[in-house]
Amino acid sequence: MSKPIIQWSKGRGALGNPNNRFETTSRDAIDDGWGNLEQAPEPIQTTLTLDTAKTVISYNQSPDVPFDRSINPYRGCEHGCIYCFARPSHAWLGLSPGLDFESRLFYKVNAAELLRKEINKRNYRCQPIAVGINTDVYQPVERKLGITRQILEVLAEHRHPFSIVTKSALIERDIDILSTMARDNLVQIAVSITSLDHDLARKIEPRASSPRRRLETVKRLSDAGIPVMVLAAPLIPVLTDSELESILSAARSAGACSAAYVLLRLPHEVAELFTTWLGTHFPLKAEHVMNRIRDCRGGKDYDATFGKRMTGEGLFANLMQKRYRLAMKQLEFPGENELDTSLFKQVGARQLALF
Secondary structure: OOOOOOOOOOOOOOOOOOOOOOOOOOOOOOOOOOOOOOOOOOOOOEEEOOOOOOOOEEEOOOOOOOOEEEEEEEEEEOOOOOOOOOOHHHHHHHOOOOOHHHHHHOOOHHHHHHHHEEEEEEOOOOOOEEEEEOOOOOOOOOOHOHHHHHHHHHHHHHHOOEEEEOHHHHHHHHHHHHHHHHHHOOEEEEOOOOOOOHHHHHHOOOOOOHHHHEEEEEHHHOOOOEEEEEEEEEEEEOOHHHHHHHHHHHHHHHHEEEEEEEEEOOOOOOOHHHHHHHHHHHOOOOOHHHHHHHOOOOOOOOOOOOOOOOOOHHHHHHHHHHHHHHHHHHHHHOOOOOOOOOOOOOOOOOOOOOO
């Protein structure tokens, strides 16, 4: 039987559109001998679809993250990072976590309006909001749509604390809002850097800002008085884990006030997508990489257990933790303050009667 053909589309991370976990049938491109698959595939165009959301704040009770609420104005992400833990969320839309995730995007055009309504409700209690956890709020389409900018304007108007995680230099567009909020300890930024190797970064996260450009962003944010940390994330055993100390050192030199790391996560369809990508781009390292990942995950490709999913377990995972702690001690990061929730004010909300 012929093997399925893997066709790489320039500028995209995934090597195909495998079925999502809810599908009962599967389709593969097979070479039938007539040369139909010899030519490179046409570039895949990004499509935008309106997401008619009724709410915009999502709440969680995870003990692994330092926030209990988040905002995600986009579904799918054009950055195309092959390792993205959010890829399986596209399965709920009946789409593939592969190329569909990075090319068929959904946007919440009314996100700012919904946010304003939700934080002005009588029973709302302010806690920091994480902006852009599932997908990057500064992915390329944000330059055109500006939904993230609208969200930040609402948060600034209400003096509501928030944090952002991104791997895009586009965040510099909003330094005016971020620097104003930073003066009152109302914002924290995290810039994600997976590798300092330009060629590797291009393969693994094809439409994200280059590593060098992200370090420039860290410096520009820091120079503007905005507290920024760097996430060495994800750390991929064998492929990028040797760069941990280099990434932390570069972050400190660029002005980051703190740093952290997250071990590669391969939930649901991401495991197949990543192993296919790995076997194509790094065939001689693929088995070694997956063996080290399984060493950190109790013999499996992934373990979602709270307390383990971010850092893993076992000898290799413990070694990474020790290396991280030693590097942080040597680099003497100044650290960051907790966000201030006391300045929050509801705008236009009806005041409760005293009697």
